[in-house]
Amino acid sequence: MSTIQFKLNGAAVSVDVDPDQTLLNVLRGQFGITSPHFGCGAGECGACHVMVGDRAMASCDMPMWSVADKAIVTLEGLGTAEQPHPLQRAFITEQAMQCGYCVSGILISAAALLARNPSPTEAEVKTALDRNLCRCGSHNRMVRAVLRAASEMATS
Amino acid sequence: MSAPPPAPKLPVSLVANLKLSSWVRFIGEGRVAILPGKVEIGQGIVTALAQIAADELDVEITRIEMIRASTATSPNEGVTSGSLSIQQSGRALRHACAEVRQRFLAAASERLGVDAALLGVEDGTISGPGNVRTSYWELSDAVSLDHDATAGTVAKSAAARSVAGHSVQRVDVPDKVFARPRFIQDLALPGLVHGRVLRPDISRARLTTLDEAAARAVSGLLAIVRDGGFAGVVADSEAAAEAALKALRKGATWSAGETLPDENDLTDFLRSQPVETTIIDTRTAAAANATRTLRRQYTRPYIAHASIAPSCAIAQWDGDRVRVWTHSQGVYLLRADLAIVLKLPPDRIVVEHMESAGCYGHNAADDVALDTVLLAKAAGGRPVRVQWSRHDEMAHAPFGAAMAIEIEADLDADNEIVGWRHAIWSNGHTARPGRAAQPALLAASEITNPYPRMISTNPPPANGGGADRNAVPLYDLPAWTITSHRLLTMPVRTSSLRTLGAQGNVFAIESQLDEVAALRGEDPIAFRLRHLRDERAKDVIRAVARRAGWKPARQTGTGYGVGFARYKNMGAYCAAIAEIEGADDIRVKRLTLAVDVGEAINPDGVINQIEGGAIQATSWVLKERVRFDRAHITSTSWTDYPILTFSEVPAVDVEIIQRPDIEPVGAGEAAHGPVTAAIANAVFDCLGVRIRDLPITRDRIIAAMELAS
Numbered sequence: 001m002s003t004i005q006f007k008l009n010g011a012a013v014s015v016d017v018d019p020d021q022t023l024l025n026v027l028r029g030q031f032g033i034t035s036p037h038f039g040c041g042a043g044e045c046g047a048c049h050v051m052v053g054d055r056a057m058a059s060c061d062m063p064m065w066s067v068a069d070k071a072i073v074t075l076e077g078l079g080t081a082e083q084p085h086p087l088q089r090a091f092i093t094e095q096a097m098q099c100g101y102c103v104s105g106i107l108i109s110a111a112a113l114l115a116r117n118p119s120p121t122e123a124e125v126k127t128a129l130d131r132n133l134c135r136c137g138s139h140n141r142m143v144r145a146v147l148r149a150a151s152e153m154a155t156s
Numbered sequence: 157m158s159a160p161p162p163a164p165k166l167p168v169s170l171v172a173n174l175k176l177s178s179w180v181r182f183i184g185e186g187r188v189a190i191l192p193g194k195v196e197i198g199q200g201i202v203t204a205l206a207q208i209a210a211d212e213l214d215v216e217i218t219r220i221e222m223i224r225a226s227t228a229t230s231p232n233e234g235v236t237s238g239s240l241s242i243q244q245s246g247r248a249l250r251h252a253c254a255e256v257r258q259r260f261l262a263a264a265s266e267r268l269g270v271d272a273a274l275l276g277v278e279d280g281t282i283s284g285p286g287n288v289r290t291s292y293w294e295l296s297d298a299v300s301l302d303h304d305a306t307a308g309t310v311a312k313s314a315a316a317r318s319v320a321g322h323s324v325q326r327v328d329v330p331d332k333v334f335a336r337p338r339f340i341q342d343l344a345l346p347g348l349v350h351g352r353v354l355r356p357d358i359s360r361a362r363l364t365t366l367d368e369a370a371a372r373a374v375s376g377l378l379a380i381v382r383d384g385g386f387a388g389v390v391a392d393s394e395a396a397a398e399a400a401l402k403a404l405r406k407g408a409t410w411s412a413g414e415t416l417p418d419e420n421d422l423t424d425f426l427r428s429q430p431v432e433t434t435i436i437d438t439r440t441a442a443a444a445n446a447t448r449t450l451r452r453q454y455t456r457p458y459i460a461h462a463s464i465a466p467s468c469a470i471a472q473w474d475g476d477r478v479r480v481w482t483h484s485q486g487v488y489l490l491r492a493d494l495a496i497v498l499k500l501p502p503d504r505i506v507v508e509h510m511e512s513a514g515c516y517g518h519n520a521a522d523d524v525a526l527d528t529v530l531l532a533k534a535a536g537g538r539p540v541r542v543q544w545s546r547h548d549e550m551a552h553a554p555f556g557a558a559m560a561i562e563i564e565a566d567l568d569a570d571n572e573i574v575g576w577r578h579a580i581w582s583n584g585h586t587a588r589p590g591r592a593a594q595p596a597l598l599a600a601s602e603i604t605n606p607y608p609r610m611i612s613t614n615p616p617p618a619n620g621g622g623a624d625r626n627a628v629p630l631y632d633l634p635a636w637t638i639t640s641h642r643l644l645t646m647p648v649r650t651s652s653l654r655t656l657g658a659q660g661n662v663f664a665i666e667s668q669l670d671e672v673a674a675l676r677g678e679d680p681i682a683f684r685l686r687h688l689r690d691e692r693a694k695d696v697i698r699a700v701a702r703r704a705g706w707k708p709a710r711q712t713g714t715g716y717g718v719g720f721a722r723y724k725n726m727g728a729y730c731a732a733i734a735e736i737e738g739a740d741d742i743r744v745k746r747l748t749l750a751v752d753v754g755e756a757i758n759p760d761g762v763i764n765q766i767e768g769g770a771i772q773a774t775s776w777v778l779k780e781r782v783r784f785d786r787a788h789i790t791s792t793s794w795t796d797y798p799i800l801t802f803s804e805v806p807a808v809d810v811e812i813i814q815r816p817d818i819e820p821v822g823a824g825e826a827a828h829g830p831v832t833a834a835i836a837n838a839v840f841d842c843l844g845v846r847i848r849d850l851p852i853t854r855d856r857i858i859a860a861m862e863l864a865s
Contacts, residue, residue: 037341039464044795047464100329101464101514103333135462135516136198136514140767140807143802
């Protein structure tokens, strides 16, 4: 066991944990953060994406030792119903999902994209989401939602 | 003398659950509880049903609380499958709500002293001339809904509906974008502990010996459960459960398992097994002058449901009673199977639904529920949550059945079709729980005194059939024989996958028709229209042709193809045009679809379902195939079972033909067959070769082109 400190959705946190434990298990098990979802455990589907610094990364195969002193943002930290992130608003407007299990990871990937590229092309959005799988076939709605959020952010 | 008009009939789900109060309840603070027996699996059904209820009751949709299906509280509507929820639950709720509204109007009339015909309802408030008013909630003590529904109640006319028929936003979407727990995976229960189940790598191997010592040493372990060939662990965290399972696996030895077919010769396998043969349909005609027979064989591989979430369940025992949280598509059916395995009366078991990721048919949802119930026995009354691994979801859940389909088309001297024979070799397409004297759940075949593995069967043709689904052409051909050979062996476990056999059959029929049209030098759309009598069928084909600008001028490296079906020959009409580009490696660039579901309760919801179906079908056609060697399922990760990615997804354009006066049908399975055929036909248009084996891969295209040259 070791004590690992990091930032979680803007707050400094500390946890005593096996350093080889995955970030996903710790977020869900010890912090009650439920938005990152387990999908494959191998970083292949994106359902567990969280922001690490300014990048979207899989949390299911990320050991806790690598999280020390990093800033982690989950969907819980992106926005709320009262103060939604433009992406959250756009996903509602575009009804950009069917089951929604993959949506948390996709919103995180999209947020990381817009943070580094505020006005992406459609192809750039698709490339940025290629590490996220959607089985229901809501891809085109999600791409439209990301482009809508980008244009909304550009004009605000 | 004319016959008397037939007595009005109640919708089937209402006949099975007559009490109005089993569907509708007025609850405090101006709320209405609606209790459908169907469940949300990402298809948006809960919203569409809320729309229907809001319309008939005249309440704002925001007042409606949709109650999750549970054997403790819900009407029994069997299983949420077959694109039947709008038909079954929707019609029942429309009728029940209309009757509830009438009963309240009668009570209001009595209380207010105003003729019921003069009263109106607006957002639950009942008012009439002279400024009299009351509400559903004020009257709810006076109006009992513990009455059976009666035939004869008339729901609103299409023109009078203000919610159904409109694209209302889905009620579940805000929770999902704002990280509010809604999925079973996210359910927090006090004292929740975690379980994992030990399953073999070798197909159908049975656990023979188990050394538990290493697993016992794992910190956080609460219990090891062993029942014959079933084994698993319970621990105080997911990490501990996974560590204990890993240790347990090292101490396990297994029997040899059962040999799997040769995946490179599935046709030979499918056509050499013992079968039960059924003639599905025949149509005879006067002897015709066939001059030749076009005999073609089509195949489709085993396809995985490949849900993004591995299956998950929670169970909690209290003495000899158990409560189960599940994403099963049928809570009552799962309960029936659990009761058999547990040897308990069903009333000791409560099964309630919670959402998970889309399932697209019978995946491991029901299996994991039994796993969890068995493990929870060792948890001392604490709730246990079990989640399968990605590997197990891709190796042990049922697959959609592989199919070999042979069509023989007898042609006359003008290459007109004068005879048609369609034969299918396939495992059955369903082995769902709750319908037989033996359980269909995986662990039931592993425990001490195991039950045999259930061999998949096919629903009867009246219910849309299974392997034979959509095998009878909707086209007006002069003569045909449709035959289904159901395998009586099942080395690869199969059960319901979205569309059952319809994807394979529509692919085969529409490919063969395309080939005949090409032989004749006839436009494939004109050919189809000439062979159809059903005007709704013709309308979707004409609509899609118009929308796609059929047929765009020919360009090298681009191809266009069409596909059409009416799902189950009694559901939604759908026509698709695919635009593809490529040489040996093809890309689907655009799919244009026209669909007729009768009354579209939520048009954007219908479009979403058709888009999703079209994209999923594209994934099946271009990429998907369960892989195995003679001992193992080997496609157990996303690397080994790739699905379509964002960059590979085509543009999808959907047109709905609205028919508000025609009873609504579901949209979830309408697109798969037509899209599959449209892509295959576009490959021929583009490259001049017909690929009759799915998936349509680079290797298969190269092989076909070599054969052709």
